[in-house]
Amino acid sequence: MISARRTMAILRKELLQLRRDRLTFGLIVMIPLIQLVLFGYAINTEVRHIPAAVVDQSNTSLSQALTQIVEATQVVRFEERFATVEEAERAIVRAEVRAAFIIPHDIDDRLVRSPAIGGRFAPTAPGETARPVAQWIADGSDTLVAGAIRSLRVMPLGELFREPTNTATPTFEVTLFYNPEQRSVVNIVPGLVGIILTMTMIMFTAAAIVRETERGNMEMLITTPIRPLELMIGKIIPYVGIGLLQVGIILGLGAALFSVTTAGSLGTLLVVTLLFILASLSLGLVLSTIAKSQLQAMQMTVFVLLPSILLSGFMFPYEGMPDGAKLIADLLPATHFMRIIRGVVLRDAELADLGPDAAWLLGFAVLGLVVASLRFRKRLD
Amino acid sequence: MTETVAETVGMTRRFGNKTAVDALDLTIPKGVVYGLLGPNGSGKTTAMRMLTGLLTPSEGRAEVLGTHLPGNAEPLKSRIGYMTQGFTHYRDLTVFENLRFIAEIHDLPAARKRRRIDELLETYDLREQATMLAGALSGGQRQRLALAATVIHEPELLFLDEPTSAVDPETRRNFWERLFDLVDAGTTMIVSTHLMDEAERCHRIAILDLGRKCADGTPEELIEKVGGRVVEVAGNDLRHIGRELAGHEAISSVAQIGARLRVLVAETVTDAETAVTDALRDHPEVSVRPVRPNLEDVFVLATRGAAR
Numbered sequence: 001m002i003s004a005r006r007t008m009a010i011l012r013k014e015l016l017q018l019r020r021d022r023l024t025f026g027l028i029v030m031i032p033l034i035q036l037v038l039f040g041y042a043i044n045t046e047v048r049h050i051p052a053a054v055v056d057q058s059n060t061s062l063s064q065a066l067t068q069i070v071e072a073t074q075v076v077r078f079e080e081r082f083a084t085v086e087e088a089e090r091a092i093v094r095a096e097v098r099a100a101f102i103i104p105h106d107i108d109d110r111l112v113r114s115p116a117i118g119g120r121f122a123p124t125a126p127g128e129t130a131r132p133v134a135q136w137i138a139d140g141s142d143t144l145v146a147g148a149i150r151s152l153r154v155m156p157l158g159e160l161f162r163e164p165t166n167t168a169t170p171t172f173e174v175t176l177f178y179n180p181e182q183r184s185v186v187n188i189v190p191g192l193v194g195i196i197l198t199m200t201m202i203m204f205t206a207a208a209i210v211r212e213t214e215r216g217n218m219e220m221l222i223t224t225p226i227r228p229l230e231l232m233i234g235k236i237i238p239y240v241g242i243g244l245l246q247v248g249i250i251l252g253l254g255a256a257l258f259s260v261t262t263a264g265s266l267g268t269l270l271v272v273t274l275l276f277i278l279a280s281l282s283l284g285l286v287l288s289t290i291a292k293s294q295l296q297a298m299q300m301t302v303f304v305l306l307p308s309i310l311l312s313g314f315m316f317p318y319e320g321m322p323d324g325a326k327l328i329a330d331l332l333p334a335t336h337f338m339r340i341i342r343g344v345v346l347r348d349a350e351l352a353d354l355g356p357d358a359a360w361l362l363g364f365a366v367l368g369l370v371v372a373s374l375r376f377r378k379r380l381d
Numbered sequence: 382m383t384e385t386v387a388e389t390v391g392m393t394r395r396f397g398n399k400t401a402v403d404a405l406d407l408t409i410p411k412g413v414v415y416g417l418l419g420p421n422g423s424g425k426t427t428a429m430r431m432l433t434g435l436l437t438p439s440e441g442r443a444e445v446l447g448t449h450l451p452g453n454a455e456p457l458k459s460r461i462g463y464m465t466q467g468f469t470h471y472r473d474l475t476v477f478e479n480l481r482f483i484a485e486i487h488d489l490p491a492a493r494k495r496r497r498i499d500e501l502l503e504t505y506d507l508r509e510q511a512t513m514l515a516g517a518l519s520g521g522q523r524q525r526l527a528l529a530a531t532v533i534h535e536p537e538l539l540f541l542d543e544p545t546s547a548v549d550p551e552t553r554r555n556f557w558e559r560l561f562d563l564v565d566a567g568t569t570m571i572v573s574t575h576l577m578d579e580a581e582r583c584h585r586i587a588i589l590d591l592g593r594k595c596a597d598g599t600p601e602e603l604i605e606k607v608g609g610r611v612v613e614v615a616g617n618d619l620r621h622i623g624r625e626l627a628g629h630e631a632i633s634s635v636a637q638i639g640a641r642l643r644v645l646v647a648e649t650v651t652d653a654e655t656a657v658t659d660a661l662r663d664h665p666e667v668s669v670r671p672v673r674p675n676l677e678d679v680f681v682l683a684t685r686g687a688a689r
């Protein structure tokens with residue numbers, strides 16, 4: 001059996017070392033703090049104020065009004081005016097603007113025939129079709145920008161004539177559950193819990209065993225009666241506390257700065273977060289038994305961290321990924337946690353709803369601990 | 382025959398195609414200080430690591446305190462103490478914290494832990510440094526801390542890998558006082574060294590070279606064996622004479638010690654004094670006289686023999 005005294009000795013030693021390592025100690029608090037502020041303010045999938053140019057070939061009061069109501073959507077901000085389409089295209093190539101709005105000289109004529117304003121003067125002669133009112137040229141390399149411009153395609157124009165638009169009955173009615181204002185930060189804050197924990201938890205423990213080897217302490221440790229499992233447990237427990245502290249910082253700050261409050265029960269939150277922390281820590285320990293140096297341990301951490309950011313559902317929805325990517329994503333603890341934490345924080349999901357993912361995390365943690373203990377040899381060869 | 386605490390038979394360790402320890406046979410009786418004497422890279426550390434179960438022998442076997450190696454070395458670990466060559470305790474922990482850590486790792490009950498730490502701080506003169514970080518200690522203090530940590534659980538068998546290589550003679554003397562106290566209490570010690578004054582303190586020594594054992598016995602026995610093979614040459618122009626002698630077939634080694642040359646002759650030579658005098662026929666002004674060998678002579682002769 002494992003000895004509580006030995007496990008406690010390791011735990012206490014880890015805490016003492018951590019306390020004397022000021023920089024690491026500072027990073028434990030600073031990483032979640034800074035990342036949350038950065039991600040919360042900077043990552044914004046609702047695109048606004050795209051710099052754009054306008055090429056007004058008609059120069060009438062109508063065209064000016066049109067420009068104004070386009071700008072009023074806040075999707076674009078007109079920063080340049082050009083006389084010709086070619087000039088606008090060059091500006092896009094030089095990346096001075098991301099899009100150009102081209103108003104043809106016969107705008108008045110086109111508008112009156114456009115069904116977009118109610119089709120009062122809809123084409124009567126056969127073969128005559130309505131032409132678009134105006135044209136957008138956009139830099140398609142950034143799909144987010146392109147998507148935002150495309151959303152302007154069906155802009156209602158009734159306002160031009162100071163009368164209600166023909167808001168034809170929409171084909172579908174859309175009701176948004178949770179996050180009705182569609183703020184991306186609501187999804188980012190709980191997701192960030194997963195990303196930051198993945199980063200710090202794996203990083204700390206990945207270095208944990210290697211550090212003993214690098215500093216020469218391992219030779220002393222393995223001549224004592226310490227058992228691998230005692231060493232592993234003693235090494236991860238301090239970081240469980242640190243993980244919880246970081247979660248507190250992220251969610252607390254998320255509530256204070258971005259008003260993202262936790263809908264679910266704190267008990268459920270604690271349980272699922274603990275499971276994820278344990279899974280990440282034991283993954284770190286396994287890496288630590290593989291790495292030969294702290295640098296290697298860091299590289300392995302990044303190797304896990306990148307797919308955790310990109311594939312876990314933090315950046316892109318899991319459902320939209322190809323099957324191969326889903327397979328990889330399913331192997332990452334972060335993917336399972338991402339589903340759980342968003343459920344708990346945003347939708348007040350109960351532990352029972354999250355059963356499979358929670359069980360998966362628990363299994364992963366136990367397996368990792370066993371593998372790390374088995375891989376750890378009290379030998380130098 | 383006295384009781385044996387450790388024994389090796391043909392114990393060999395290879396790293397790739399390099400043989401670090403080559404068919405080592407050792408018998409270490411209980412209650413002695415057993416010295417492993419050898420130059421750098423002769424396999425002392427490797428031998429100790431095999432005896433403590435940290436390395437698996439490539440060939441051969443060992444028996445330490447009744448435990449067969451290779452095999453499960455874990456039960457052995459609470460009965461032995463191993464002071465490694467470098468300082469392997471935590472530099473970012475204080476002296477007291479290091480001792481407490483080791484005591485807890487050895488699962489000492491709270492009362493015994495307190496008593497042992499208290500005794501050790503006293504014995505090894507570390508009370509004033511108790512709250513200092515181990516990394517801030519001087520070399521000698523660090524070595525005392527390492528020894529204290531190694532003996533905290535009162536092991537029956539101690540392995541000390543070059544325990545005093547970095548300390549001044551005074552500190553070394555004190556250190557050995559402590560070691561003999563432990564021997565008095567019944568502890569057996571295996572000490573590696575390349576220092577002659579340390580080797581002289583051992584009850585028995587084995588001389589290692591290139592992983593092989595060249596000689597073993599008590600220091601007196603070993604000195605006895607090379608009796609008559611050491612002469613001293615005094616005179617002028619010793620550098621020149623020394624170079625001349627060194628090329629000679631009958632001569633094993635020549636070393637200048639102050640105003641004298643210490644000349645060790647080969648094993649094949651029967652009369653050392655005559656052989657050296659003959660070799661120095663062209664230099665009538667020098668004087669040659671036989672001297673009593675010391676352990677260094679034993680060491681040089683033994684390791685020379687293996688190298689040739």
Ligand SMILES: Nc1ncnc2c1ncn2[C@@H]1O[C@H](COP(=O)(O)OP(=O)(O)OP(=O)(O)O)[C@@H](O)[C@H]1O
Nearest residue numbers: 396400401419420421422423424425426427428466
């Ligand atoms: N892990 C290892 N891998 C490869 N070679 C090794 C290893 N450990 C030791 N050796 C080699 O084995 C030989 C014996 O080394 P060892 O450390 O046992 O010598 P030593 O007698 O302790 O020397 P020193 O007095 O310098 O401490 C050396 O040539 C060394 O290069």
Ligand SMILES: [Mg+2]
Nearest residue numbers: 425426466542
């Ligand atoms: Mg050595």
